[in-house]
Amino acid sequence: MTVASDGGVPSGPAAGSSSGLVKRFGRALPALPGLAVLLFLFLVPMAIMFVFSFWRTNNDFVVVPEWNLGNYARFFVEGTYLRTFIKTLIMAGLVTVAALAIGLPFAYFLVRYTGKLTQRVILLAVIVPFWTSYLVRVYAWQAILGEHGALNQILQAIGVIKVPLDIFNYDDPGVFVVLTYIYFPFALLALYASLEKFDFTQLNAAQDLGARPDQAFRHILLPQIRAGIITACIFVFIPILGEFLTPTLVGGAQSSLIANLVLNFLRNDQFAEGAALAIIIAAFVTAIMIVFRKSFRVEDVVTSG
Amino acid sequence: MARGTSPLETMPVSRFARQTRWSLIVLTGAMLAFLYLPIAFLILFSFEDAATPGLPITGLTLHWYQVLASDSAIQSALLTSIEVAVVVTIIASIVGTMVAFPLVRRGVRAPGLLRLGFTLPIMIPGFLIGIGLLIFFRQGLHPLIDVQLGLYTVVAGHLVFTIPFVVLIVASRLQGFDRRLEWAAADLGAGPWRTLRHIVLPLIAPAILAGALLCVTLSIDEFVITFFLIGPQQTLPLYIYTQIKFGVTPEVNAIATVILLVSLLAVTLGSILLTSSRRLRRRRAE
Numbered sequence: 283m284t285v286a287s288d289g290g291v292p293s294g295p296a297a298g299s300s301s302g303l304v305k306r307f308g309r310a311l312p313a314l315p316g317l318a319v320l321l322f323l324f325l326v327p328m329a330i331m332f333v334f335s336f337w338r339t340n341n342d343f344v345v346v347p348e349w350n351l352g353n354y355a356r357f358f359v360e361g362t363y364l365r366t367f368i369k370t371l372i373m374a375g376l377v378t379v380a381a382l383a384i385g386l387p388f389a390y391f392l393v394r395y396t397g398k399l400t401q402r403v404i405l406l407a408v409i410v411p412f413w414t415s416y417l418v419r420v421y422a423w424q425a426i427l428g429e430h431g432a433l434n435q436i437l438q439a440i441g442v443i444k445v446p447l448d449i450f451n452y453d454d455p456g457v458f459v460v461l462t463y464i465y466f467p468f469a470l471l472a473l474y475a476s477l478e479k480f481d482f483t484q485l486n487a488a489q490d491l492g493a494r495p496d497q498a499f500r501h502i503l504l505p506q507i508r509a510g511i512i513t514a515c516i517f518v519f520i521p522i523l524g525e526f527l528t529p530t531l532v533g534g535a536q537s538s539l540i541a542n543l544v545l546n547f548l549r550n551d552q553f554a555e556g557a558a559l560a561i562i563i564a565a566f567v568t569a570i571m572i573v574f575r576k577s578f579r580v581e582d583v584v585t586s587g
Numbered sequence: 588m589a590r591g592t593s594p595l596e597t598m599p600v601s602r603f604a605r606q607t608r609w610s611l612i613v614l615t616g617a618m619l620a621f622l623y624l625p626i627a628f629l630i631l632f633s634f635e636d637a638a639t640p641g642l643p644i645t646g647l648t649l650h651w652y653q654v655l656a657s658d659s660a661i662q663s664a665l666l667t668s669i670e671v672a673v674v675v676t677i678i679a680s681i682v683g684t685m686v687a688f689p690l691v692r693r694g695v696r697a698p699g700l701l702r703l704g705f706t707l708p709i710m711i712p713g714f715l716i717g718i719g720l721l722i723f724f725r726q727g728l729h730p731l732i733d734v735q736l737g738l739y740t741v742v743a744g745h746l747v748f749t750i751p752f753v754v755l756i757v758a759s760r761l762q763g764f765d766r767r768l769e770w771a772a773a774d775l776g777a778g779p780w781r782t783l784r785h786i787v788l789p790l791i792a793p794a795i796l797a798g799a800l801l802c803v804t805l806s807i808d809e810f811v812i813t814f815f816l817i818g819p820q821q822t823l824p825l826y827i828y829t830q831i832k833f834g835v836t837p838e839v840n841a842i843a844t845v846i847l848l849v850s851l852l853a854v855t856l857g858s859i860l861l862t863s864s865r866r867l868r869r870r871r872a873e
Contacts, residue, residue, distance in 0.1 A: 310695045316686035316750055320704055323747045327719035330727040345726050388618055391611035406858055411622055414850040415808040417824045418843040421831055422625035425632055432628055463621065524712025541714050553722050560718050567711060580706045580755065
């Protein structure tokens with residue numbers, strides 16, 4: 283065991299050293315209740331879901347241990363599932379791009395052009411609604427979108443449009459806007475955290491040495507905030523793979539995302555079939571997190587509030 | 588050229604600086620409007636006297652708030668939510684703080700793995716946590732015990748994602764903790780418990796409190812996991828959801844407004860607590 287320092291402070295007498303198993307266990311002891319929760323209420327259920335995805339739901343809606351791949355085969359054979367899954371990925375991708383397009387200039391502005399106090403106030407203004415009721419924030423859009431929604435009404439009243447615009451109907455564009463609304467603060471927080479650490483004099487140095495602003499941006503700034511950008515993408519992309527509320531509240535008949543299809547299985551007590559679809563989503567989430575494990579920092583988003 | 592000084596001094600060399608600055612200001616304004624307009628509309632509609640909320644506003648009324656005050660279904664849903672939140676917050680704050688110590692102070696063999704383990708429930712969509720637990724309770728445990736969905740299962744579900752938040756918040760405070768204070772206490776004859784009680788806990792208390800506040804808001808607002816694990820009783824978000832699904836009454840706008848304002852308050856308070864503790868630590872470090 284390496285005797286590393288705790289946050290810059292030299293390790294004291296109590297830290298480090300192989301002082302026997304008992305002492306070590308004693309120090310790990312406080313983690314046990316938390317580990318128990320993690321194990322029994324998270325890892326075990328996930329493992330059971332994984333196993334069930336290879337079993338079968340019988341006619342009494344009980345999952346029985348008859349191993350098969352039928353639940354997964356359905357995903358590839360019946361077009362709806364694959365189509366909806368791809369649609370979900372595209373939607374998540376578009377929202378991620380939008381969140382970056384909004385978040386990056388916004389974070390840049392905060393760090394570069396505002397004083398510490400303004401920065402804090404604006405950041406707080408962004409963070410605060412994002413910690414408040416997710417359901418209520420999605421619901422708030424119901425009155426804004428729609429044929430007779432506030433957006434159409436206002437635009438008609440000030441004479442910008444004559445007839446209600448279809449684009450504001452309860453449909454995919456609406457789902458896109460609401461998802462962007464819900465998730466872009468994640469991106470902002472991650473980007474802000476990485477931009478805040480960046481030393482902007484480097485940009486001036488690069489330009490003094492003859493780099494054009496866009497070159498300085500690409501070769502100096504971008505590589506250094508890469509982790510922040512990846513964190514931002516992950517924090518926007520992943521939750522959308524599990525989105526079912528937004529399509530339900532502000533989407534149309536065709537706006538279902540993959541999570542809505544899982545929900546349909548569960549409504550019919552088809553747990554094995556639902557488990558398989560959920561495992562496909564989980565596999566995607568896990569793959570993303572493994573690929574980018576070195577680059578994303580949860581703490582930046584969680585504790586910067 | 589230090590950051591945080593006057594805007595003029597931090598101007599980049601680019602001759603487009605001025606335009607950049609203005610377009611960024613406009614963008615920021617637009618973004619804040621995007622963030623707050625839906626909330627503003629929601630609040631506005633909660634005072635509207637029409638039976639179907641929307642523009643144009645025909646008149647203002649406090650009627651929906653009066654309906655709210657006398658609606659027993661909402662009140663019992665609110666009580667249920669508070670009940671769940673209190674239990675979740677107490678357990679999560681204690682358990683989460685306990686995990687943070689070995690995590691930061693190398694009491695475990697693989698702190699990286701432990702950290703990852705407690706990061707997962709935050710990263711994984713609540714949807715998957717909810718489904719996993721639903722299948723676990725309804726079918727996985729079925730051969731052993733017959734679990735009825737209800738408030739216990741909801742509490743279990745909330746613990747899965749609130750504990751990690753407490754762990755991360757307390758751990759990040761504990762990371763910068765000056766351990767010399769503890770050694771000084773030990774030198775002066777204090778035992779480990781006394782040191783913990785009188786030195787460590789008071790110093791990390793703001794972080795624990797911030798974590799607890801976060802737990803309260805997260806639990807009270809939680810919809811997705813509760814959606815899967817709730818039994819016959821309803822929490823407030825679930826009640827609102829059913830109201831929305833079965834026809835909007837303006838009453839929903841009123842209750843949504845109340846929830847929004849209360850959680851705005853709690854989060855602002857928590858955030859201020861968190862930064863003040865951070866600032867305190869920074870000052871101490873200097």
